Amino acid sequence: MDVLIEYLPSVLGGLWTTIGLALTSLALAVFFGIVGASCKLSHSWALQTAGGLYTTLIRGVPDLVLMLLLFFGGQIAINELGFATGLWGYIEISPFLAGSFTIGFIFGAYMTETFRGAFLAIPKGQIEAAQALGIPSSSYLRRIIWPQIIPHALPNFTNNWLVLMKTTALVSIIGLQDLVYNANQAGRASREPFLFLMVSFIVFLLLTMLSDVGLRSLSRRYSHKSGE
Amino acid sequence: MKKTLTLVAASALTLMAGLAQAQETTIRWGTEPGYKPFTYKDADGNLTGFDVDIGEAICAELNAECVWVEQDWDGLIPALQARRFDGILASMSITEDRSRVVDFTRPYYVETSQFLGPIDKNYTDDESLNGKSVGVLRGSIQADFIAGARPELVVTEYPSNEEIYLDMIAGRIDIAFVGSIATELGFLASDDGKPFALFGEHYADPEYFGDGVGIAMRKSDAELRDKISQAILTIRENGTYAEINDRYFSFDIWGQ
């Protein structure tokens, strides 16, 4: 029990990194998802291809491989570019930034499919009707399409969030001191790996349950609204 | 759509703006904290050890601020080249292979390598080890040596020394091939290390083991490298080195 008390602050300190990382990644994923879905839904052949390549790449390459590539390769590429163009001296990407960017980029691809699917689920007739009535596109997108996309996207969105949260554990491999990294270190230092890994197991389980409850009540609210 | 793309580019740039432009007066050291007593973490999670103190002393000598970045052993050189940090201060031996891709400062200590095994097995350092499973640090001089000179052993490679010790205790490997000082004072000094001992010859063949332990720097940073080499000599001469040395060791590990 003493070891638990001794190391628990450090382990739980990692929890904040995990949560911060997950939320930052989620914001980036939504951003990439909107961009990706816009590309895939656009009428331009080039943008469609780019969107298609994006989702195919993410589906094809395991997240850790991408993370390692972006973490090491991305920084070299950015700095080489800076030197070549003379635009910037050199830039440091923190593991937090590299981690959230990679996870955001990966889940952006899943969000792309989520948003695209939700958009396609809206009857075409509505858009045509809005156009026929001469409502400007910015206005019908905001007033008619988005409110409908949200309830359609919510189940997949929830699922993406749950998977994203677990994926944050991978940043421990690139040295970011999240929950898993600190639990693993505490386990090694105290020679009680089972105890501390179990702590991180339970904390993740609680995070999942909490998200489950929160997002379920959110989806109930939305389905209620659309039923009105 | 063009608008969207500009937006993407703009946000990407803002994102990178989170990136700190490094200052002249900061030296960022990369290290792997699984190598007691050279680099390790105390219970509060603070980085500490001989390497860390040496790094701080060098920074003090050069009027710079020290920043420490943690990294798995096999990611150290790529991360150095990715400019994640300016020098690798992680008990890295100066070898010919590594010198092809990075520059080293002058050595700041010298270490030999030895086999580690359970005392009750009474292993000796000869063909009796035939077919035994040996744990080594991935990408280390010890790994190169086993691969080159002891092909009769079955190798398992680990991302950090801590993991070698853990699997040694767990019995997943029969023996390990490791740096002798760190093992003697780190692992073997702990309670878990009691049933184990180093055995056999002290290996130091420069072909595999290089010329002491130095700080790896990017090839393009020759000026900083020379300054650091000079700082190492200065702290050696003014007694700072001896003071740090005595915090961890009962003998002088300078060895040159």
Added chain:
Amino acid sequence: MDISLILENWQLFAMGLWNTIWLVTVSLIVGGLLALPLAMSQAFNVPIAGRISYWFSYSFRGTPLLVQLYLIYYGLGQFDFIRESFLWVFLKNAYVCALIAFSLNSAAYASEIIRGAICQVPKNLIETAHAMGMSEFQVIRRIILPIAYRRSIFAYSNEVIFMLHGSVLASTITIIDLLGAGRKLNISYYVTFEGFVTAAVLYMAIVFLISMGFRVIEKKYAIDR
């Protein structure tokens, strides 16, 4: 990028590829076999077993595979009574630990897919079958499971790909899988891109083959998705 370096080390990647493929295949088979009883006990509300299955599946789906793998590899090795038991003969081996973690994880996901599919089998179909005089066992074997399996194919193809993605974690416990081979190449030659890019390309090729395979199966068996 130094292509010749990659070609010179083709044997390393061949070994990694082989380890990845058999680890994933065996895990999927073991996971699939475990999934059926897990799913049925939940779908048919078997007392106790159903609750246990639910919590097993929920907790393995709700936590990172990396933590599960570490728990089995590092965590279990901590206990003397395990190290002194016959179990250690198996758990000592990193491959066995990876197989256990991957199989349990895959079983959790697959059971959720099958459970969902069983619950979606139309009630009237089951009632009709009962009315025709089929026994409970016959209904399950002849009506419910075949329909559930067919409905699961699409979701399962995703699970197979996710298992492949997850298998890269084997490289964190000393196994030289495809990613492990890439890391080994990088560290041996102090390069950054070659190993990772080669691994990425080979993973993409496997995903492509899996997708192709499932497309053929879906065309043949799947019903209204």
